Amino acid sequence: MDVIYFGAGCFWCVEAVFERLNGVSQVVSGYMGGHVKNPAYREVCNGTTGHAEVVKVEYSAEIISYEDLLRIFWTTHDPTTLNRQGADSGTQYRSAIFYTTEVQRIASLESKSNYATEMWQDPIVTEIKPAGDFYLAENYHQDYYTNNPDQGYCSIVIPPKIAKLRASFSQLINK
Secondary structure, eight states, rough: EEEEEESSOOOOHHHHHHBBBBEEEEEEEEEEESSSSSSHHHHHHHHHSSOOEEEEEEEEETSHHHHHHHHHHHHHOOOTSSEEEEESSSSSOOOEEEEESSSHHHHHHHHHIIIHHHHOOOOOHHHHHHHOEEEEEGGGTTTTHHHOOSSSSHHHHHHHHHHHHHHHHGGBBBO
């Protein structure tokens, strides 16, 4: 399995999108990109750890290409808003790709300058960096949307992202 880490706002949203894909074996929520070891959700939310909310995506490149994962990443969040996704504001909600291989780094940079730039009129602010230490988020964050679909935030913010996924990438979704 290959691994990539995506930050695209609230990890509940990102997890709900990527766990629906063929070839993705596991998606887990966590924190990356900061300077505090073993951060807790409350610390990350106060903005002092430097961490972003991210998802770790384990996937089989034989079933789903990294390029498809990138296209889904660019389509299901707004990579032009610095430290913000919708009403969620703060550095923990920044748009980020934390790559694990040189191939991913090159593909991410090319995709950012080509595909994402074609999709979005404003400049792309997504950071692309090597993966560092990944800290697993608390258990109640894992599979949050699956376990809490009627929770207010989930019922308003996540369905439009899943609808975008279905509209643009139906051939890649688990049946």
